[in-house]
Amino acid sequence: MKRVVITGAGLITPVGAGREEFWRSLVAGQSGIAPVRSFDTSDYPVHIGAEVKAFDPAHWVRNRDPESMGRGSQLAIAAARMALDDAGLSLSAFAPRRVGISMGTTSGEPGFVEKYNDIRKAEGLDALPADLGAKYPCNVIPSNVAIELGLQGPCLMIPTACAAGNYAIGYGFDLIRTGRADLMLAGGADPFSRITYTGFARLGAIAPEKCQPFDRNRKGMVPGEGAAVLVLEPLEAALARGARIYAEVLGYGVSCDSHHMTAAHPQGDGAIRAMDMALRESGRSPDEVDYISAHGTGTPTNDRVETIAVKTLFGRRAPQVPMSSIKSMLGHTMGAASAIEAVACALALHTGVIPPTINFTEPDPDADLDYVPNTARQTNPRLVLNNAYAFGGNNASLCLARFEEAA
Amino acid sequence: MEAITTDEIRGEIKRLIAEVTERTPEEIEDTASFQDDLGVDSLMAMEVMVAVDKKYKINIPEDEFSQIRNVNDTVEVVQRHLEAAGTAVRA
């Protein structure tokens, strides 16, 4: 089995585009949450969101008309191009059939559902354009990236909602590990959508002013959008070309609560099993983990249950393991979230700095771990877990390590 | 708007609770606890609230709705909001 490393990262997020801007914002504790601009929220009880600002699709979608695809695909293409640039890779050096893409999402291209209904309401279904249907299938995002970049290997979407990014990175890892591909682009993408916003608003899950995970006064999550793509390649190839290695992927764990569509298992059953499986597969123990990137949405239940799960698995050591939620800054970017968070984990391993949970003012007696409040911290982590949980009871944890030659 | 009777409201509430809990309206007792006896979770409760709001053109605030425990409570809250909106409710 080959060792797999992360050698490039591309992102479009509410706190900035590209690895450098993203990481600067995160370490500085900057929030990307602001009043929603992409649609009118006056009928909603809440008005904030985490949208991507100043995104020019035409700058990234170069081989086709950017308007021929949805925003999810545009964001993904931008992230994929940035990731390849960041890795210093040219695709011409690879056999096209040996390069693949694996992406995650919650809603794919919901913009076309909105368009369908807008046309249906205004003019009736007969007025639908002929090409609308082909732009929607759940896997259209990785297909659009493959077409734009000429990737001819495996091409898959794993739409496992808000844990999808970790699933997609896991699949990419598997393909490199087993030698089925020489290079994988893996990540997640989700565009801002009135549908998602409506749903979370109706569940009463959106915070009115800010996202404050693990704080006693946390009032909910904040829907967001974005995309992240990681470059995964075999270690020997990365070493041979003298690549900058951000981190090594050691393994991942997935599980299902099989409990409730929207509510987490109260004792964190699936969350515990996902972390445990990720560590076992990586050949590591909970004692070695020195940073956890929390799912940490900022809803009262999620943060309580995730804390219970970490305490159960890590036992008495739990308070010593720093665990932060960058959703405090980015909001919840849905299917992109765990991919963006995986980049944050890789950069934490690479730079030695762990990003903070901002907006943290008052500790919660039910959530009493070290959430890295408000300020980034230099801790030089060596082994990290990236947690992600989703509707449908899906859980996925990814285990990354600082690259050390003799691992 | 025409006057509504409390029996009509009661019948509607029972119909909705029966629907979300997959029972018949006859099985829903006036004082049975939504949560403990009928297994109504928070999502189901919200579904009922939205349906009630929609049916009677009222807007019951979530914190008020979350206090409701059974059919009797619900009828009372709906009646109060209807009357506040100027709709007569007869016994």
Place this chain on the structure above:
Amino acid sequence: MTAPRIVATGVGVISTIGAGREQFEDNLYAGCAGIGPSQMFGEEAITAEVRDFVPQTWLGTKGIRVLDRAARLLCVAAEMALSATGLKQPENAEGDPQFGLVCGTMFGSVHSITSFDWSGQTDGVKYVNPMEFPNTVINSPAGQAAIKFKLRGVNSTISAGLASGLYAIHYAAEFLRFGRASALLAGGVEELCEESFVGFRKAGVLSASGRSRPFQAGHDGMVLGEGSALLVVETEERARARGVTPLFEIAGFGSAHDAHAINAFHVRGQGAAAAMRQALEAAGLTPADIGCVIAGASGSPAADQMEWHALKEVFGPRLGELPVSAPKAAFGEAMGASGALLALCGATALRRQHAPPTAGFIGADAPLRLSAQAQPFSAHAVLVNCFGCDGNNASLVLKSV
């Protein structure tokens, strides 16, 4: 150390040509087609839908209300597959944390998400039913099935267009090879709905004559179908240890993307040929080992032509003797469910040593050995194809055990 062999030990299926493995196989081999007037969109519309679908027949009366049609179809297939292989959990059991589900889909929750948004746009945001929100996520059928059947292991939804079902079976086999699961349900589901139907109709790819005629003279597009098929997959070792006879082996998978267009087939079929070659290589076989081909052809002229080109490239002159079957003549284009339905056809072909009939076949548009009758062969392996217009190509080799 040799990689463990991955086998299927149970099947659940619901389709326009029947529910349950026996009915599906009998109708397939009788040459029956499930194509006809729609119960959903009016008699003018011709579809391959699951008619008179009453999920309560299999699932009882409780817990059905919250499921959308896709989740109902998937749960019916899961119920049948689990019952068939003795893996159904008792009512109050906790459930095996290593037993999961991998489900392919193409349009996912498109109907539920559209209805949810429609309610917001017409009734107003305030009156949207929050209970409908969970069904808007693409993985909701898989999540609902996990709750219903206590599937606590991996729960992945897999989307690769028309190739989704084959990708899902491959994904499950990989999980078993890595020892990440004890057993998995793997396959696909798709519900027919207004949104996908209107989308395809507007794109002009549906058969104007209302007939599904893959590889045949006069083929003029596809007929949309739906359904769900799930396999129970596990390692051969585990199956034997629990006293279950494997039905067939999942021997090799291949995938390639044409990177060409999202709505046009790549005529030369290089991606399709690459997928077939990879699948053969992964199974340790050559084209000469294949007894029959279960084609993905759906009656769309460009797709049929592409598959023919690709078959010619892989099988060369032998193609003239190789039995080919195009089962979408019987159950239409079932999108995310197609791959799993076709895999089931392949498995049946292996067992019966006959390629299934291509329903209503009268004469080929391409020089391929298709027939309205079952065609005998003698071999231990078959090849199953799924090629999509978005460039996603996948092939799967099944072997007898």
